[in-house]
Amino acid sequence: MLKNIILERPLAVIDLETTGVDVKVDRIIEVSVLKISPGGEADHRTRRVNPGVPIPPEATAVHGIGDDDVADCPTFRAIAPGLARYLDGCDLGGFNILKYDLRLLAAEYNRAGLTFPIAGRKVVDACHLFHQRERRDLTAAYKFYCGLDHVGAHGAAADVLATLAILDAQVSRYDDLPRTIDGLHEHCTDPKALDLGGMFGRCDEGTVVFIKGKYKGRSLDDIARTKPDYLQWMLRDDYFDDTKSIASEALRQAG
Structure with missing residues (x-):
């Protein structure tokens, strides 16, 4: 075919x-x-x-x-x-x-x-x-x-x-x-993205950042420390599993 x-x-x-x-x-x-x-x-x-x-x-x-x-x-x-x-x-x-x-x-x-x-x-x-x-x-x-x-x-x-x-x-x-x-x-797909949904990517320094959404440009580690409820909401919502895995790991390291 x-x-x-x-x-x-x-x-x-x-x-x-x-x-x-x-x-x-x-x-x-x-x-x-x-x-x-x-x-x-x-x-x-x-x-x-x-x-x-x-x-x-x-x-x-x-x-x-x-x-x-x-x-x-x-x-x-x-x-x-x-x-x-x-x-x-x-x-x-x-x-x-x-x-x-x-x-x-x-x-x-x-x-x-x-x-x-x-x-x-x-x-x-x-x-x-x-x-x-x-x-x-x-x-x-x-x-x-x-x-x-x-x-x-x-x-x-x-x-x-x-x-x-x-x-x-x-x-x-x-x-x-x-x-x-x-x-x-x-x-x-977005070549800058780390996940299929294109939520996370890396900045020039190698830090994982949000590349879209309300925290676009913010460090994932920073959001995990200061806004953990947002990442916890992502884990409950309909994001793809690879997005949730990155968010979950950031929460684990922040905790």
Whole structure:
């Protein structure tokens, strides 16, 4: 399925359909994962989820999934452990995965009392690369890069197939894009960041500092000493596990 991207580890391309676009409050109603091995074997799984809340009509109008369609489906809490095992050892790909899908997954795992592991993974975002070059949405990206109409747009299974085709076509189109997941990951993330969410980085002197948020530019050690409640709040909130690990270590050293 890939002609231009070289895999050293399995790549799992993820797409979610949800009750809305707010990663803090909205819920997953469909998960589709296309897992590609370095040898080229593909495994595509799609699962619907009962969100436990009514699906707004405006959301149904986008993806066509209503309350009756998920009434007998398992909750996210029920599928979360199995999903984590399925994704274990995989790098991750998607369309807008950095700003949306991964953040919503982190929120859902947090609500389930679990952690969605991010640390150590490479993440490639076809939307990020597309916006760097062309600035459009998934349907336009599929037409632009693959010359095809995106039949079944806003269905997770169709979207994940389109996303993989777009990623592969982007690498073919742009000579300066690397052909490895490690290299593409560097194009999709802040090179100054120590964590996937881009909360922490190092200043010129090597000190770990906040690189965004209300304490942007402040030393992490300083905040750990003077505002430990802020870092404790981060540990409870829907930050990725690598962000929480850095914050937790700073609190431990400050204590």
